[in-house]
Amino acid sequence: MADREFRVVVAGAGVAGLFMAETLKRAGIDFTVYEKAGEVGGTWRDNTFPGLFVDVLSRQYEFPFQPNYNWSRKYAPATEIWAYIKKVAHDRGLTKFIRFNEEVTAARFTGGRWQIETARGNTDTADVFICATGFLHKPLLPDIPGRDSFAGPSFHSARWDHSVPYEGKRWGVIGSGASGVQITEALAWAGCDVTQFIRRAQWVHIRDNPHSTWRERLKLRLPGGYAREQRRLWQMINEGDAWRLYPGPQREAMEREYWSFLDTIKDPELRQKLTPDYNLGCTRIPKSDRNYYQAVQLLNAHIVKGHIDRIEPGGVVMKDGTRVELDVLVYATGFDPHAYMRPMNVTGLNGMTIDEAWKEKIYSYGGIALPGFPNLFMLYGPFSPVNNVPVPLGLDQEIGLIMRLIGKVRARRAAAAPTVAATEKFLARLGAAFPGTVWVGGCKNWYTSAQPTPVLWPFPQSEHKEFFDRAPLEDFEFTPTGQAD
Numbered sequence: 001m002a003d004r005e006f007r008v009v010v011a012g013a014g015v016a017g018l019f020m021a022e023t024l025k026r027a028g029i030d031f032t033v034y035e036k037a038g039e040v041g042g043t044w045r046d047n048t049f050p051g052l053f054v055d056v057l058s059r060q061y062e063f064p065f066q067p068n069y070n071w072s073r074k075y076a077p078a079t080e081i082w083a084y085i086k087k088v089a090h091d092r093g094l095t096k097f098i099r100f101n102e103e104v105t106a107a108r109f110t111g112g113r114w115q116i117e118t119a120r121g122n123t124d125t126a127d128v129f130i131c132a133t134g135f136l137h138k139p140l141l142p143d144i145p146g147r148d149s150f151a152g153p154s155f156h157s158a159r160w161d162h163s164v165p166y167e168g169k170r171w172g173v174i175g176s177g178a179s180g181v182q183i184t185e186a187l188a189w190a191g192c193d194v195t196q197f198i199r200r201a202q203w204v205h206i207r208d209n210p211h212s213t214w215r216e217r218l219k220l221r222l223p224g225g226y227a228r229e230q231r232r233l234w235q236m237i238n239e240g241d242a243w244r245l246y247p248g249p250q251r252e253a254m255e256r257e258y259w260s261f262l263d264t265i266k267d268p269e270l271r272q273k274l275t276p277d278y279n280l281g282c283t284r285i286p287k288s289d290r291n292y293y294q295a296v297q298l299l300n301a302h303i304v305k306g307h308i309d310r311i312e313p314g315g316v317v318m319k320d321g322t323r324v325e326l327d328v329l330v331y332a333t334g335f336d337p338h339a340y341m342r343p344m345n346v347t348g349l350n351g352m353t354i355d356e357a358w359k360e361k362i363y364s365y366g367g368i369a370l371p372g373f374p375n376l377f378m379l380y381g382p383f384s385p386v387n388n389v390p391v392p393l394g395l396d397q398e399i400g401l402i403m404r405l406i407g408k409v410r411a412r413r414a415a416a417a418p419t420v421a422a423t424e425k426f427l428a429r430l431g432a433a434f435p436g437t438v439w440v441g442g443c444k445n446w447y448t449s450a451q452p453t454p455v456l457w458p459f460p461q462s463e464h465k466e467f468f469d470r471a472p473l474e475d476f477e478f479t480p481t482g483q484a485d
């Protein structure tokens with residue numbers, strides 16, 4: 001294989017795929033990105049529901065190679081995040097590397113390279129295949145009897161139907177996660193009659209979201225201003241991590257703050273309904289920019305707690321017989337977080353598929369690779385930091401290691417996969433870290449639901465950086481591509 005033939009294929013043009021694309025472009029590596037939709041942006045293209053704002057500081061949701069001095073608010077609305085991502089793709093000249101409306105349906109490692117197939121019937125070949133397909137990408141609809149019988153418009157929060165007018169409709173929102181909170185709050189303040197159906201109350205962060213001032217923007221543009229601000233943000237992220245992990249004074253102070261938010265609900269019955277029964281920090285905390293607790297106290301907003309028995313043409317019937325008449329139904333019911341690159345059919349060494357590999361339990365080395373699948377890398381795969389950490393930051397670290405591996409793979413004309421021993425060591429280290437954290441003992445969510453070990457990164461963000469900066473390449477087996485399958 002001559003060096004000039006070295007080639008990478010990336011699936012997905014969300015934040016992760018674009019970050020990878022820019023990095024490959026800068027390294028002068030030949031690559032193509034396949035994107036199943038007609039536009040870049042992933043999450044920020046698909047989720048257009050009212051009330052969606054980024055949950056970390058806007059400044060933390062930037063690609064390190066493209067500062068944005070112009071965020072309108074401390075926490076930007078989703079439309080602005082999407083506009084920024086599109087601008088990055090345009091400014092960096094990335095769109096010419098992307099094949100839009102072309103879904104990768106299969107990838108097989110054979111003859112030392114990846115053979116890629118797309119839904120359009122095209123094929124491609126690559127030395128390295130990178131899945132940047134998103135961890136919250138595949139909408140999950142609840143298995144409620146009668147779901148299809150609903151007479152009015154009904155849609156998942158990631159497929160918002162903008163043709164439905166807000167006014168004069170009785171809205172139902174199923175789900176109490178971040179999307180459910182933000183949608184309910186937005187519809188309530190818009191004056192709609194809205195009922196939120198919740199099984200479990202969430203801790204909700206009631207936060208201020210001021211507009212950015214010209215002073216703040218100017219500060220970033222002053223000599224050294226941007227770098228200074230980045231350092232400050234990095235420190236904030238590391239300090240902010242500590243309370244989530246183990247009990248202690250920081251957690252207690254945080255809990256007091258959240259109780260004070262709940263205490264603003266005057267009606268004791270409503271307050272009781274919205275009081276969580278699990279430790280703060282167990283889930284990624286929904287952020288409320290327009291005071292959710294005030295919104296649900298409006299006369300046009302209603303909270304119904306319990307299990308839904310069935311959906312009928314005219315509304316929702318609860319297990320206790322309560323019936324709620326509705327005109328529009330929104331499923332804010334989240335995503336299949338463990339689908340990762342599926343339904344793509346990925347086949348590694350000895351004909352082993354990813355479904356077979358993960359049949360018993362989900363595993364990975366650092367969230368980016370797994371044994372038996374040489375030169376396959378994932379961005380934000382299982383055990384990446386998904387809890388309250390800005391995703392671009394985690395990506396920066398993962399891409400750093402992937403590029404080190406690509407450098408060696410390219411130089412040695414080899415295929416790299418983590419060894420079984422290194423992967424087990426990584427998983428054992430994670431497993432040992434969970435006792436004592438908020439993620440064990442009654443904490444139920446998508447991180448913890450798949451298997452006994454929660455599928456997330458249980459250490460502070462600083463350790464994520466350290467892990468990826470220092471990961472020894474000896475943790476990987478490099479097989480000459482001529483002998484790799």
Ligand SMILES: Cc1cc2nc3c(=O)[nH]c(=O)nc-3n(C[C@H](O)[C@H](O)[C@H](O)COP(=O)(O)OP(=O)(O)OC[C@H]3O[C@@H](n4cnc5c(N)ncnc54)[C@H](O)[C@@H]3O)c2cc1C
Binds near residue numbers: 012014016104105
């Ligand atoms: C409603 C919502 C709000 C969020 N808010 C925040 C937040 O405030 N802060 C934060 O840090 N994170 C947030 N997240 C997490 C968010 O998903 C990540 O921040 C980030 O956008 C993930 O980027 P990604 O590129 O990995 O995945 P995605 O954005 O999901 O992009 C994946 C891309 O891959 C494409 N694709 C998938 N399969 C294929 C295939 N087989 N072939 C070709 N293309 C394919 C998809 O079409 C998509 O464009 C939020 C997620 C959701 C759902």
